[in-house]
Amino acid sequence: MKQLVHKTPNKYVQSFKAYVLDTLSWAYMALIAYKVIYEKIIISERYPEFSWSQPLLSLYIGLAVAAVLFFTKLSLGRGLFGLIKYDENESPSSQPFAYIGYLLIALTFLTGFYVSEISMKEFLSDSGLEGAKRIFKALLHPNWGIFQEGLFAAIETIYMAFIATAIAIPIAFILGFFAARNLMNGTKLSFFLYNLLRAFLNISRSIEPLVWAIIFSVWVGIGPFSGMLALCIHSIASLTKQYSEQIESIDDGPIEAITATGAHPIQIVWFGVVPQIVLPYLSYTIYRWDINVRMATVIGLVGGGGIGNLLMQYQGQARWNEVGMLVILIAVIVWTMDWASSKLREALK
């Protein structure tokens, strides 16, 4: 029997966390007040200088302000950690500390506007609108002359995604068992292997396929092969994770029953685990292929071959009619894959 242990949070630890949170919020507000509100809005400085003493000074200000306001109702940290008492009929969102939170959100919006250089003037300028008109016109008049070329590139993309998925399946299938906590927490060695594999998967998954494609295009040369490898690495990592999570969520009952018949461990996995995971596995795999086709298009942009590569070439030459043709092709592929994969997955339920 597992017993839930309710840890009573230590008041002093909570207060310390609250103070850290308060300090960081006030330091953030101080920094924004100076860099955005003062420099950008009030004096419209074109080339503001940055030095590390600015955030450092903000931190000191944050520490001081947080210390002064810590025991008032304006301490956001104490409010969030439940250290401020207020009438239970009142909503926490109308408490004074909540207004500090709103202020933080408002300042973040303001900064976001300045960082993204949002400008209605640029958006609606005459020359800008002229350019937009030109490109939309070209896109709406695709050059059907390159239809065949685009189609072949698209086929390359689809097959590249298919092979990447197909190669990833058996590898992920086997790794999935080793990445499932419930199968691997038996001995110390197996649990070590589990953690090692998990760490490896997390690292390879956190590197975007786009980056893998750049690495492989240097390694094996520009072309579909490098794109395929990039997708393959990413698919192995993602599928292994999804497969192992599926294994972790299965019912232990059939495993127990098969074990009780005196079956060999391989038979236990085959009869106790596999029948419970086949359908979700298929569903994940089809979805992965669908994602891979879309990703293959993007990967082509950095030299991974296929229709993305072609798109990059025509875009570089500003041949917008050709780009328009390719955009239509990509849209049709993505839509078809999306539709087919959702229908297939629906049928598998």
Add this chain to the structure above:
Amino acid sequence: MLEIKNLEKVYPNGHHALKNISFSVPQGEFLVVIGLSGSGKSTMLRCINRLHDPSGGEILFHGVDTSKLKGHALRKIRSEIGMIFQHFNLIPRKTVLENVLSGNLSRTGIFASIFGIHSAETRALAQKYIEIVGLKGKEKNRADNLSGGQQQRVSIARALMQNPKILLADEPVASLDPATSHSVMQYLKKVNEELGVTVICNLHFLSLVRQYAHRVVALKHGKLIYDGKPLEISEEWFKTIYGEDAVEVTIN
């Protein structure tokens, strides 16, 4: 045939589930284990076929101490002990026949079992057990589409497929309605009387206990506190086993 001596079980989290349990079961007996939830009944059954490893004591099965066996020898012993469960634990998405055949895994090669290759005799035997539990004609049905009572009968057939010397039943009727409960208990009785399989069964309802058990042992907080005939369980014993406030519930 089965002798349990000073059995102890302490879980890794420190929970002391079984404390110095000793009793023996003669060939052909229908033994029922009673006690509150959490009293250690399930743990004890699982120690017998080593789904759980005992922390101390001995379990002698035909004179062999099973508590230290490993690998092939352990699987051999397990194959002689059938088990059925409260939630049936059938293989989902497989047919009744495939589920019953899975009882024979210990005597089937790994590759043969994966590719579903079974001898004609094995298939005939599976067919025979499906008929014994009254599911003739349902061989090709998916086991998880059957009713609860039918699923439990499939699991009895699967256990019989092992040709067991002993059958462990962990609350076999706890998730079934009263009528179905009796039907499943009748099949267990049939297995016990006609096939001569020793049965050890965890139960909750005393009315079922009185009707089916040859002998009863009761557990409380991991200790064996009663060992005797079912009809000898008096009001007083009942309150000792289930607590002062307990009231007997009957099912018919």
